Amino acid sequence: MGSATRIAGKDLKLRLRDRSFFIMGIITPLALAYIFHLVFGNAFAADSLELEVGLVDLDGSQVSQSLGEVLSAMDSEGILVLSEFDDVTAAEAAVESAEVGAFILLDAGLGEAAATGRPFTIQVVGDVDSPTSTQVASSIASEFGSAVERAQLSLATAVGLGQGQPPPEELAAWGQEAAQRPPSFTFTDVSADTRQLDANTFFAAGMAVFFLFFTVQFGVVGILEEKQGGTMARLLAAPISHASVVAGKAILSFALGVISMTVLMVATHFLMDAQWGPPLGVALLVVTGVLAATAIMGVIAGAATSADGAANLGAIIAVTLGMLGGTFFPIGQGNEFLARLSYLTPHAWFMRGLADISGGAEWTAALPAAGALLLFSVVLGAVAWALLQRKLGT
Amino acid sequence: MTTVLAAEGLNKKFDDLVAVDGVSFEIAEGETFGLLGPNGAGKTTSISMVAGLLEPDSGTVHVAGTPIRTNSTDGRAEIGLVPQELAIYPDLTGAENLRFFGRLYGMRGEELEKRVAEVLEVIGLTDRKDDLTREYSGGMQRRLNNGIGLLHRPRLLILDEPTVGVDPQSRNAILESVEELSGQGIAILFTTHYMEEAERLCDRVAIIDQGVIQAEGTRRELVSLVGKKDRISVTAGGDLTGIARAAAGLSGVTEASASDHGIEVLTSDAATLLPSLMSCFSSVGASITGVQIFEPNLEAVFLHLTGKALRD
Incomplete structure (x- = not known):
């Protein structure tokens, strides 16, 4: 292990000295994230994407129908495409098959709750691969819930007034009491799937994970560079194992990846107000994400015959996986096949993990995505390890 | 004299190409042994097997009595390798290059610093030790390349065409340093395709061609062998x-x-x-x-x- 860290330390010094790490690992992703943030910051607005929102009205009251009317009006204006469903099962099937990106569920009793001041719940069920539709549905539901709350408050005040004309000071007290009631409206996310990254965080995370694959290349491809440069013979002639050499390069990849991601997270938080989520969850995703990226780039380095070849192949793979993984835009929006395909990439899992822990969720919400990333790391890491060891023996 | 290197019956094929065929030789302490042959004769393949970089198809290599294998680090510390290609990091200084490789050989602290200073003195780079090696001349880089091989005081020094591409002045300095090392008791395996270098430096020479040692002995023995x-x-x-x-x-x-x-x-x-x-x-x-x-x-x-x- 000592030899591996010494090799990694030497390589880290070289990378920092030749500035390639700063350019590829920090400056370029940060600049692109910021440019995307400036240019496409509103890309998630409803008029730029096809938003398919469903409605399940189990209440059928005048209050609940008013939401249907609002959504119909938005449909007519082309803001969104509304689909109405008779029951939850049909609506869930529609989300599953990507017919709609999300649906709003109004439970029976909403109208009565609005009239009596009882608590009520509005649910939004969204497809994780349709973040925009889900976000829009959530906003509409939230606004509708607030409107119902205001109506409850007005009603409570009016009822108080109906008991006789109170003195002005008593009227003011009723008003205060009504205002101080605990909120009767709760907006419920039914699962982490409904949580979304805001545009700033999306672009910051997308660029960070996209360039992560280029950054970690500096480590593992170093094996090929040292072979071509002649220094590998000297390393292998030293009293250190082949495994130490491969481990040294992997440690460098991991270190560069973690440094890059950390710097980008801090920088985008302050520059772009990116909200990455609970630190423990983010750390888990970063560590597993960097491991997965290192494993993939290790396989490429093990399969390539030259450093240039590995860099070129690595770039092709990184761009393809990055695009498919939705680092530039939510690729699964409205396309179930692409949505499913995207989960063949670590990028998609990383982005999903961040979405899962956004909006105040616990760090444990990152565990499924981190688990998937770890699986990538273990399986492809084993392949990379074998290929790179073999490369040193030839 | 003690035998430092014993290579016996080395064979290596790359697909259908027989690169080395039954190569055997020994080198004693303080002896300089030359492998003389044209490019592609099998010199580098032979020394790669001696240095443990390449596993022979058959045959054995022992350095100071320890078998040398690619999958083992045993005996490696006794070998100093100076590859034909420059094996230095251009974005590290001369001293940093020496320190890095010294640490890989287990050298630490004061011992390492002292030895780095000694080697820099021997190769004449003390004044330039803190410059990045990319700023060195070709001859200086070659001297550093040789110095790294000496750093850990190996018992066997392998020099693979150490004067290729250097100016006459640096070439002479390198040859002089090899003569000096031989005098210090280091066994030296020297490959070259320059006849005059082999004649000047080597106590014994093996003439290798097409992977086979054609003849071996002192210069005079070789000459008498062919009746000249x-x-x-x-x-x-x-x-x-x-x-x-x-x-x-x-x-x-x-x-x-x-x-x-x-x-x-x-x-x-x-x-x-x-x-x-x-x-x-x-x-x-x-x-x-x-x-x-x-x-x-x-x-x-x-x-x-x-x-x-x-x-x-």
Whole structure:
């Protein structure tokens, strides 16, 4: 292990000295994230994407129908495409098959709750691969819930007034009491799937994970560079194992990846107000994400015959996986096949993990995505390890 | 003398190409052994197997009694390798390069710093030790390349064409340092395709071609192996035919003949014959104005053994 860290330390010094790490690992992703943030910051607005929102009205009251009317009006204006469903099962099937990106569920009793001041719940069920539709549905539901709350408050005040004309000071007290009631409206996310990254965080995370694959290349491809440069013979002639050499390069990849991601997270938080989520969850995703990226780039380095070849192949793979993984835009929006395909990439899992822990969720919400990333790391890491060891023996 | 390196029956094939075929040799402490052959003869493949970089298809390598294998680090610390290609990091300084490789060989702290300073002194780079090696001249880089191989005080130093691409001044400095190291008791395995380097440095030489050692021995043994003679060329005046006849009667003279400006004498040992030859010339009244000795060289031996010139 000592030899591996010494090799990694030497390589880290070289990378920092030749500035390639700063350019590829920090400056370029940060600049692109910021440019995307400036240019496409509103890309998630409803008029730029096809938003398919469903409605399940189990209440059928005048209050609940008013939401249907609002959504119909938005449909007519082309803001969104509304689909109405008779029951939850049909609506869930529609989300599953990507017919709609999300649906709003109004439970029976909403109208009565609005009239009596009882608590009520509005649910939004969204497809994780349709973040925009889900976000829009959530906003509409939230606004509708607030409107119902205001109506409850007005009603409570009016009822108080109906008991006789109170003195002005008593009227003011009723008003205060009504205002101080605990909120009767709760907006419920039914699962982490409904949580979304805001545009700033999306672009910051997308660029960070996209360039992560280029950054970690500096480590593992170093094996090929040292072979071509002649220094590998000297390393292998030293009293250190082949495994130490491969481990040294992997440690460098991991270190560069973690440094890059950390710097980008801090920088985008302050520059772009990116909200990455609970630190423990983010750390888990970063560590597993960097491991997965290192494993993939290790396989490429093990399969390539030259450093240039590995860099070129690595770039092709990184761009393809990055695009498919939705680092530039939510690729699964409205396309179930692409949505499913995207989960063949670590990028998609990383982005999903961040979405899962956004909006105040616990760090444990990152565990499924981190688990998937770890699986990538273990399986492809084993392949990379074998290929790179073999490369040193030839 | 203690045997430091023993390579026995080394064979290596790359697909259908036989790169090394039954190569065996030994090197003793303080001995410089040369592998002389043209490019592609199998020199680098042979030393790669000796250094543990390449696993032989068959055969064994022992350094200081320890078997050398690619999958083991045993015995590696006894070997110093100077690869043919420059094996230094251009974005590290000379001192940083030395420190890095020194640490890989287990050197630490004061011992490492002291040894780095010593090696920098030996290779004449003390003044430039803190400069990035990318700023060094080709000769300086080559000297550092050699210095790294010496850093951990190996018992066997492998020098693979250490003077390729260097200027004459640096080349001479490198050859001098190899002579000095040999004097310190280090066993040196030296590959070259420069005949004059092998003649100057090597106690014994193996001539290798097409993966096979064609002949091995001291320079004189190799020359005698192919029957080549020393030639003494004497520029003289007088009765050249008579002088030649007198010289031919001397013991040790194989052949003596008159030429346009003097006498040509062939012998198996010019150095031994020369005093008696001069006495003979003096006794027959020859006026001698010049003497040159031409010893048969390894180039001629190589040509004789392989049918081609060394630089083919």
